[in-house]
Amino acid sequence: MPRTCENENCSNPLKGRVDRKFCSVYCKTDYHYQKRKESGKEYFKKTVDDQLRLNRRILRDYNLAGKTTVRKTELLNKEFNPRFITHWWKNQEGDTYLFCYDQGFKEVKDNDKQKYLLIQWQDYMNRQVF
Ligand SMILES: [Zn+2]
Numbered sequence: 819m820p821r822t823c824e825n826e827n828c829s830n831p832l833k834g835r836v837d838r839k840f841c842s843v844y845c846k847t848d849y850h851y852q853k854r855k856e857s858g859k860e861y862f863k864k865t866v867d868d869q870l871r872l873n874r875r876i877l878r879d880y881n882l883a884g885k886t887t888v889r890k891t892e893l894l895n896k897e898f899n900p901r902f903i904t905h906w907w908k909n910q911e912g913d914t915y916l917f918c919y920d921q922g923f924k925e926v927k928d929n930d931k932q933k934y935l936l937i938q939w940q941d942y943m944n945r946q947v948f
Pocket of ligand 1: 823824825829830840841842845
């Protein structure tokens with residue numbers, strides 16, 4: 819069976835060395851460009867969307883009561899990533915809470931331990947403008 823160019827948009831028959839994968843330099847460059855584009859989409863989908871959802875799920879699981887504190891390391895061990903947030907909210911005291919959808923968190927120190935104070939989004943937060 820004759821081997822063909824591995825660029826799906828081409829499929830020209832290959833001649834020459836057996837380890838050749840592409841009929842031309844163009845096909846080789848184009849192939850790798852397409853692959854990078856595809857994996858780039860994959861990366862974006864996985865890290866942003868999935869991480870936000872995972873963050874929200876972790877926060878909700880720890881915050882069934884609506885307000886609580888939890889060890890920072892405990893959340894990080896569950897692959898919580900505080901760099902991925904949907905928005906933030908500042909209360910009247912100037913404390914900023916970071917949110918993943920309806921679940922919010924803020925870093926606090928308690929007996930020299932790093933903790934997160936967890937809260938849930940409330941309707942009145944929409945009405946405050948700073
Ligand atoms: Zn080709």
